Amino acid sequence: MKEDVMSKKKSLLIVFSYHHKNTEKIANVIAGVLEAQIKTPQQVNPEELQEYDLIGFGSGIYSENLHKSIHELVDKIPQVINKKAVIFSTSAIAEKNSNHKKLRKKLQSKGYEIIDEFNCRGFNTNSFMKFFGGMNKGRPNDKDLKHAEEFAQNLLKK
Numbered sequence: 001m002k003e004d005v006m007s008k009k010k011s012l013l014i015v016f017s018y019h020h021k022n023t024e025k026i027a028n029v030i031a032g033v034l035e036a037q038i039k040t041p042q043q044v045n046p047e048e049l050q051e052y053d054l055i056g057f058g059s060g061i062y063s064e065n066l067h068k069s070i071h072e073l074v075d076k077i078p079q080v081i082n083k084k085a086v087i088f089s090t091s092a093i094a095e096k097n098s099n100h101k102k103l104r105k106k107l108q109s110k111g112y113e114i115i116d117e118f119n120c121r122g123f124n125t126n127s128f129m130k131f132f133g134g135m136n137k138g139r140p141n142d143k144d145l146k147h148a149e150e151f152a153q154n155l156l157k158k
Contacts, residue, residue, distance in 0.1 A: 011035070011036035011056070013038045014041055026140055033149060033153055033156070064098075086114065087114060089118070
């Protein structure tokens with residue numbers, strides 16, 4: 001039986017998930033498929049990223065970007081060659097990865113190849129939303145988690 005190529009690769013997910021742990025739920029599914037370790041940006045030494053074949057960067061979306069702690073970490077990481085990355089997020093409004101643009105450009109400028117991206121809706125009680133009971137209650141739901149699993153399975157093939 002032939003093993004998937006990524007199953008022998010060392011993977012790390014760097015995740016900032018705060019308010020409702022929406023992105024953490026997605027990260028746990030992806031990590032389970034990839035057998036990846038999960039760390040917060042604060043737990044990562046930029047130099048250690050050289051040890052990984054695939055690195056995932058994920059957070060909720062704040063003002064149309066991934067959390068500033070993800071960006072601050074990426075600003076500190078060294079240039080790489082032949083390293084793969086993925087970007088994933090949860091947001092109030094699923095925007096087909098348009099909120100990843102700034103991080104995507106930063107990672108590519110560091111030499112990372114972005115092999116895929118994932119976004120789904122997440123429960124949001126930020127700002128005025130808390131007065132109305134929030135937006136997207138129950139998200140990510142079972143269907144979102146299944147899509148995250150399929151996303152991770154596809155990463156095994158890339």
